[in-house]
Amino acid sequence: MSTPPNRVHRYLLLVLAVLVFGLCLWRAGAAPIIEGLPFKDSDDIMRVLQVQRWLETGAWYELTQPRLNPPTGVDMHWSRLPDLPLAAVIWLSEPLLGADKAALLAAHLVPALLGVAFFAAFVWAARPFTGRAGLLFAGLVAIGLNVPLADFAAGRVDHHGWQLLLATLSAGALLRILALLGTPLGARDGTRFGAQQGTRLSVQLARRAPAPWLAPLAGIAGALGLWIGAEAIPPVAFGAALLALGWLRHGRRGAEQLARYGLALTLTTLALIPLALAPGARDSSACDAFSWVSVALAAAVALFGLGTIAAEHWLARGRPRHSRADQRVPSGHMNHSNVGPMGHLKHLGHAQARLLLAIPLGLLLLGLLYMLIPHCASGPYAGLAEPSAQLVARVSEAQPLLKGLRERPATASSFIVLPLLALLLSAWRSRVSSPRARTRWLGMTLLIAGGLLLMGWQLRGAALANLYAGLALTWWAAAVGARIGETRRLLPRLLRRAGPAVVVALLPLVVTLTVTKISDSSADSDNETCDLHAIAERLNQPPWHTQAPLLIAAPVNLGAPLLWLTPHQVLAAPYHRNNSGIEAGTQILFRDAETARKVIAQRGVDLLLVCPHDPVATYERRDGITLFYDQLLAGETPDWLVEIPHDGTARLLAP
Known part of the structure; x- marks a missing residue:
């Protein structure tokens, strides 16, 4: 059995969690939209105004902001889920503090608490790469992830932190599944980090199938993300891709996990319909908010998962039944007399046969989605009138990466440096790891590559890409930290314990300063704004x-x-x-x-x-x-x- 983290490590993780809470509060004054207040952008302000209106009216389904574009107001496309903790803090503190101070207390407190939850979820999600004894190194890396942690700064009360938290929980569950799928039942994953003098860190996933709650947890997290907003579609799709990888490499065991994920995703989205949509609007097919479009996307994942199970049954029927004579056939030859109707497809190789079945199944489901929701084919903002379309196109976080590198090279470069480093690490580990460990590293590579592609489309994908990169880099931190017992000198011990985490924290900053100096991108002459x-x-x-x-x-x-x-x-x-x-x-x-x-x-x-x-x-x-x-x-x-x-x-x- 792997050695559990000692009590000191647990205390240190608690200290790091408190430090995360403090850092989130400390960032209250960073880049505010209103000087002296913690809000970072318009969404944060509108979120608190939405909560205040809910507390005034008590109308759960009333999401109209009447003071915006009167007399009709604007029906906001947001979810009530991020409103819940804000409303709780305001409701409890308003009698003591008054409305304005209660709202500001919620704006400080809720994001910081979500930041602590993100920290805990990240450490948990990293365990397939660090082992239990390496969780402290995962915590150190988490503190250095400046891009994701920015979404938990005090005042950042909008939904972005929620989406990152749910994506972390989903990734942690799915990576555990891949790690356990890669370990045959009754075997142990021998991934170890070398050590001497009694200090050893190992990842051992032994003699058991994936826990039955892991795939449903990922599905529930994905469904809650869809309720919050369309930004959850990429993490949901990445989750399906990870488990499809598990199916391609491990057959029926992977197919069962994919089906569980899809069914949990679909059932949870269906269960959320009464919470998310008013009784008179439960036939909504909006592309930019939770609707039956969300249910259709979830159902497509479930149908794909069920299709993979059917494919496994189909392939099993085509497998040759080996007689004793067959067993004497030299390797590379087969007795074609016993091959069933799918035998030739089967003998292409397990992964190749499944891939040939996955492609038409996936295309069929995509075609079905297009037939059902053609108006959403171009994205969540499909069908916008010209003024709104121009507004969306001009939002800085909606710019593609290449445009960001041209117009804001320092910022865009800082966004991509850790994902690129982690992609190289994951690709290398996918190549050199044992067959048992390769599946989770291929999955990690898939996540990081997906995050980079998302960032290539829109810079708003930077937080997700850096989250996935951080999970991969925890392996490096744990691998270096496990060698701490090889030396008794203080400086080498400190470097091995905290060095990788310091690199994670400082590398984007160094890149930002370097690119700024080279490109002179800070030469924005006049920053005068409205008072x-x-x-x-x-x-x-x-x-x-x-x-x-x-x-x-x-x-x-x-x-x-x-x-x-x-x-x-x-x-x-x-x-x-x-x-x-x-x-x-x-x-x-x-x-x-x-x-x-x-x-x-x-x-x-x-x-x-x-x-x-x-x-x-x-x-x-x-x-x-x-x-x-x-x-x-x-x-x-x-x-x-x-x-x-x-x-x-x-x-x-x-x-």
């Missing part, structure tokens, strides 16, 4: 406060901050379901003055806010057209607008 607090102070005074709620037309990225800081309404915020508000805001600021005047009158806009250096203006400027936005920044004021003085750099005007 939101000065604007809010003016709008929270008479006569504007007494007339609330007034409708404000402002840059789209300032919509959510204005909703938080003032009692007023806004025309637009960066949400693709707010097409009419986004279109109206674009016509006001980024067309000519006459168009702006007409739209302001049509929509009943009460206030107009113009801030310097709005990134949307970069896309909207054209030869021969003077934008109303540029006229206002140049100091021009048409006779149908009145300047409202305030202590800030922005311009605030009223019709």
